[in-house]
Amino acid sequence: MKITTEAGERHVLAVTVDNEAGILAKITGLFSARGYNIESLTVADISADHALSRITIVTSGPPAVIDQIIAQLDRLVPVHSVTDLADGGAHVEREIALVKVAGSGDKRIEALRMADVFRAKVVDTTLSSFIFEITGTSDKVDRFIALMRECGLVEVGRTGVVAIARGAEAV
Amino acid sequence: MTEMSGADMVVQALVDLGVDTVFGYPGGAVLPIYDALFKHPTIKHILVRHEQAATHAAEGYARSTGKPGVVLVTSGPGATNAVTGITDALLDSIPMVVLTGQVPTTLIGTDAFQECDTVGITRHCTKHNYLVMDPDRLGPILHEAFYIATHGRPGPVVIDIPKNVQVATGTYSIPNRIDHKSYRPQVDPDAEAIAAAIAMIAAAERPIFYTGGGVINAGPDASAALRQLVALTGAPVTSTLMGLGAFPADDDQWLGMLGMHGTYEANMAMNRADLIIAVGARFDDRVTGRLDAFSPDSKKIHIDIDRSSINKIVPVDLAVVGDAGRALDALIAAWADKGHKARDLGEWWRRIDGWRATRCLDFPEKKEDGAEIMPQRAVKALFDATRGMDPIITTEVGQHQMWAAQHFHFDSPNRWLTSGGLGTMGYGFPAAVGAQIAHPDRLVICIAGEASLQMNIQEMGTVSQYRLPVKIFILNNQWMGMVRQWQELTYESRYSNSYSDSLPDFVKLADAYGWTGLRIDTLGELADGIQTMLGTPGPVIVDCRVAQLANCFPMIPSGAAHTDMILQPNDIVGTMDDEAKALV
Numbered sequence: 001m002k003i004t005t006e007a008g009e010r011h012v013l014a015v016t017v018d019n020e021a022g023i024l025a026k027i028t029g030l031f032s033a034r035g036y037n038i039e040s041l042t043v044a045d046i047s048a049d050h051a052l053s054r055i056t057i058v059t060s061g062p063p064a065v066i067d068q069i070i071a072q073l074d075r076l077v078p079v080h081s082v083t084d085l086a087d088g089g090a091h092v093e094r095e096i097a098l099v100k101v102a103g104s105g106d107k108r109i110e111a112l113r114m115a116d117v118f119r120a121k122v123v124d125t126t127l128s129s130f131i132f133e134i135t136g137t138s139d140k141v142d143r144f145i146a147l148m149r150e151c152g153l154v155e156v157g158r159t160g161v162v163a164i165a166r167g168a169e170a171v
Numbered sequence: 172m173t174e175m176s177g178a179d180m181v182v183q184a185l186v187d188l189g190v191d192t193v194f195g196y197p198g199g200a201v202l203p204i205y206d207a208l209f210k211h212p213t214i215k216h217i218l219v220r221h222e223q224a225a226t227h228a229a230e231g232y233a234r235s236t237g238k239p240g241v242v243l244v245t246s247g248p249g250a251t252n253a254v255t256g257i258t259d260a261l262l263d264s265i266p267m268v269v270l271t272g273q274v275p276t277t278l279i280g281t282d283a284f285q286e287c288d289t290v291g292i293t294r295h296c297t298k299h300n301y302l303v304m305d306p307d308r309l310g311p312i313l314h315e316a317f318y319i320a321t322h323g324r325p326g327p328v329v330i331d332i333p334k335n336v337q338v339a340t341g342t343y344s345i346p347n348r349i350d351h352k353s354y355r356p357q358v359d360p361d362a363e364a365i366a367a368a369i370a371m372i373a374a375a376e377r378p379i380f381y382t383g384g385g386v387i388n389a390g391p392d393a394s395a396a397l398r399q400l401v402a403l404t405g406a407p408v409t410s411t412l413m414g415l416g417a418f419p420a421d422d423d424q425w426l427g428m429l430g431m432h433g434t435y436e437a438n439m440a441m442n443r444a445d446l447i448i449a450v451g452a453r454f455d456d457r458v459t460g461r462l463d464a465f466s467p468d469s470k471k472i473h474i475d476i477d478r479s480s481i482n483k484i485v486p487v488d489l490a491v492v493g494d495a496g497r498a499l500d501a502l503i504a505a506w507a508d509k510g511h512k513a514r515d516l517g518e519w520w521r522r523i524d525g526w527r528a529t530r531c532l533d534f535p536e537k538k539e540d541g542a543e544i545m546p547q548r549a550v551k552a553l554f555d556a557t558r559g560m561d562p563i564i565t566t567e568v569g570q571h572q573m574w575a576a577q578h579f580h581f582d583s584p585n586r587w588l589t590s591g592g593l594g595t596m597g598y599g600f601p602a603a604v605g606a607q608i609a610h611p612d613r614l615v616i617c618i619a620g621e622a623s624l625q626m627n628i629q630e631m632g633t634v635s636q637y638r639l640p641v642k643i644f645i646l647n648n649q650w651m652g653m654v655r656q657w658q659e660l661t662y663e664s665r666y667s668n669s670y671s672d673s674l675p676d677f678v679k680l681a682d683a684y685g686w687t688g689l690r691i692d693t694l695g696e697l698a699d700g701i702q703t704m705l706g707t708p709g710p711v712i713v714d715c716r717v718a719q720l721a722n723c724f725p726m727i728p729s730g731a732a733h734t735d736m737i738l739q740p741n742d743i744v745g746t747m748d749d750e751a752k753a754l755v
Binding site: 031068071 | 290291294295298299302319324351352353354477478479481482485748749753
């Protein structure tokens, strides 16, 4: 007997929650308990009174599973709202990566040249290394990191995706 | 606004919330609350013998009264022992509030004596949980916890209270009104959805109501509304295990329970229907059988208070989010509003009568006095003997539970207490304790299997202590019968570890606890034995020896469709493939 899984599509969910201990565990636990994917997850306090956090989750699944994820998140007591950003039309997504490259000679020059092409900023340098800061979609960050692998990449830190819908409305 | 200790606040909040009974077990980290209880005689504390039993007793109390069950246990093992009952309450949507003691805040995270991460452990088996770090928060949190446990889809809520928070003083406050900032379940159904539903019901040629525990949870009025709507439409009704009692079993429109051990007529009617009206039921795998063959030609309306239950397993044509009772009331009003009359469903009923003619619940038996008792016969005899006594029936989990569901019939809600979702062996006896505490003058019978009963048999001491007249009726076949049945059907009768070896002498055990014990061995002794049980004051344990190898039919085998029911043992052919074996 083979165990098969259904292919899915990528969705970005914006979840507003009470900024209280244990909420993140509750949400990630829901995903692991029900077998949903988390491709990326970011969380930060977003309100002036520190009462609310926004969690951005990139997940994937068939439409029925995505619908179930939203319903399951929505019924958690500390969850205020769940928005599927793909549903509301256009949205923007950004991710930041810090990319450390070490080396000398041509590779060092090539790394700097490509960073310029990608509009990555140099945020730290030594005689033998750079740290680049790159902001963009996950795709763009992926491509930059792939190129840096050829130029002495030693370390990467990524934030994961944050996203927000275009236009004047809030979620 | 009064200054008092955290422990006093807990007890004051319970008093203010109208709690009359707490099921619990003391320990180091809850001693301050126990001391506060000592001074508060209005709250009755029931001392169980194991914390799991406290949670099931609270479920029995809740399910038989409609009020939330309350549990008080200590930290560490007290809390972990409660986890099974908490999960059971989550799966069966039982309102429950569990107060757990915790080590002092200064020791949290140090692996202190009897410390465990209670909020971590219970995070995914509660509807919500709290760790209270400040005594001033106790009042608002307790009130909010009861609100959450009882509103929307009911469920268990855990409040973990460190010992120093119980001892420290603070200000007790009651929120004026619980207006939760994020938890606002929809109870009133949308009018458009109701209008669409009533149009579908009026147009259906082969409708069927499929009802569940949500109707019971919505209160007795919801059961009354269900009866009214069913009468108006003339449609047949079936129910899940959890929904039994919402619709009277002696009504002509009742088809019996559906699902794996449901009736042939209920499952066939679900399969052939052109409209399913699901009310407070969640299309559990025990109900649907093989999904791609589940009711292929029907439109489906799903009424549920929990949006996440809708389209979770079976995609439906119309979702109605709301309380089952309010939705049923709205449907009745809309039916009258539109001036609908019941359609002629004669052709549909003729087909149903054809399925009924298989008499799927009949079973082979010998009739002479010395014959062994068929377990189905024992349940039927118990039902016949208690007619008019309005008994509350609890069950453990297994074959006896299914036989009870098939052969014991209910006319009213809140009389049938069983573990449906989690299927917890050991549930039935403590649930009977909880129900008996709530209804001291009612007849409460736990229909048990000899294996399940042993999982919480220590509660015989609790029953003795509080002089509860609980009756335990054991269908003793000396097997974990349902396990053995599956091994017979799926594993060519390799009975791996399913024999109930080294059973105690239940009659002597009864004697040891100060109960009355009696044993029934043959069919000729059955009726008298039951009469003796009913006529004996105080707790009674009946060891009713039944046919050892009887199996529970009808049955939809694992991975099969509603139309592939096994009606009798000789319907079984061949062995199961791996796909079927892999299903639960």
